[in-house]
Amino acid sequence: MFSSLFVCLSVSNFATTLLYDQFVKLSEEFSKCVGDRGEFRGNFDDFRRRHRLISRSVQKADRFLMFTNGANVCAHIVSIIFVLYSLIFFRDDTVVFHPESAVLNIAWLSMSVVSLLLSAGQAIYLNHTESIL
Secondary structure, eight states: OHHHHHHHHHHHHHHHHHHHHHHHHHHHHHHHHBOTTSOBOSOHHHHHHHHHHHHHHHHHHHHHHHHHHHHHHHHHHHHHHHHHHHHHHOHIIIIISOHHHHHHHHHHHHHHHHHHHHHHHHHHHHHHHHHHO
């Protein structure tokens, strides 16, 4: 389960980074075409077309990433709740008599918390880069 969640996080992070890099590259090329006195040297329609294409890609990716990030956060929260519930109310079955089970439950809980933090960090990163652009 965790490998699939980490793959989802890594793919969405890759898509975010790729689109952000395209915006930065377009912005750098546009600033090179603008002279010191504000005159534009270049094909403005080409820049406008590329910007529109990247903006549409960002809108599509944003809809997809919003769904996957929401699903990831919900899955991690539910996982944390289940592990804590079993550790608290079924202590005899999980912790007391089976040390291997205790180690696995603590590992599962820590991986769920790390995954939740990664999902939240990615959402913060997306919001920050959107506010900058």
